Amino acid sequence: MNVGTWEAMILVVRRELCLSFRRPDQLLQPLVFFLIVTTLFPLGLSLQLSLLRDMAPGVLWVAALLSSLLSLDSLFKSDADDGTLEQLALCGQGLTVIVVAKTLAHWLVTGAALVLVSPIVGTALGIPVSAFATMMLSLALGSLTLSWLGAIGAALTVGLRRGNVLLSLIVLPLAMPLLIFGAGATDRAISGVSPAGALYFLAALCVFTCTLAPFAATVALRITLE
């Protein structure tokens, strides 16, 4: 009785979620970081709402990028350290299935969670409620793309002892388009202009990474496993 690909993927996602919820501190760390960094800006800047509103998209996006990076390091590393990654690699499902499931689960506990708390941050930064939908959609697309890019980086740096600095150096430059178009979309929505163009671009990047990154990450992981 062989296990189907979907079944296997669901099982791996459940495993990852189960592991995340057993470690609430690690689960909450990026979220708290995101909330704190974005709260520091209104405190540090002058109290002019207009200035804050101008800076809000940039602040929001930089904070989101950095907080997503915090948890990327452990994507494959914790499994590699205790040997369970080898077991996963030999499960008969193909490493790509494992990579996809792990990355999606990682996005659910980091990116999706970030999207859910973003209205709180948006309010603190003076982003009007009318722009929330665009902000959340752009963050959702951006964080998913970042998870895929991060999966490649994490797979490449699994074998390194202090790989997280290198991981940031690999992922952050690739994330620049996300920052530009993500912040651009939010900015446009705040000023009442249609953000469609920027959102389409983000969606295209998301599709691009969703389709190609799993294979790149699989190859990287297979090399580091050797």
Added chain:
Amino acid sequence: MNSTGAELSVEGVHVWRGDRHVLKGVSVTLGARELLHVSGPNGTGKTTLLRVVCGLLRPEQGAVSWLGKSIGSVRAEYQTALAYASHEPALKGDLTALENLRFAVGLKRRVSAADLRAGLERTGVAACADLPARVLSAGQRRRVAMARVLAMNASLWLLDEPFTNLDDAGTGLVSGLLQDHVQQGGLALVVAHHDLKLDCKVRRLELTA
């Protein structure tokens, strides 16, 4: 257990680790009802050989084939037929023993919790089923890892130092399990330092530096 005609063959495998020539043309074949005991001093590439046989490490030269086909071309089939236990128990500390088994074995075949509990019972750690793996002793973890090998229902067992951290009873238990597996038509490749006293066909491969 379906292993009629099951055969593993390793032909002229060479592996370099940087400048070190770790495996120098290892060739070995293994048929059903056979156990290969790989021994040798530390650092002679026993684990490396096991990883090559698993398919985790691609040799610079040589090939590993399963049922006459290169393991790269029948990867999914081959992986379903093998159960690998590395020298680490490979358990997630935050998951219970049972969850560890469920998430590892569940990817290979559909398995019920009762089956998994029966496996833990057989390796003498049924009482630990619902404890997080992090609180288990090294020996108990080894037994859980052995229960995972059992539950995979594989015809080829690849075990790296399965006797580490085990007490006398545990050593006897693992020997018994190995013997049963081989007598029921399975294949096993075991890396171990001490002699295996088993009542089945044991071949030896001694690696030298």
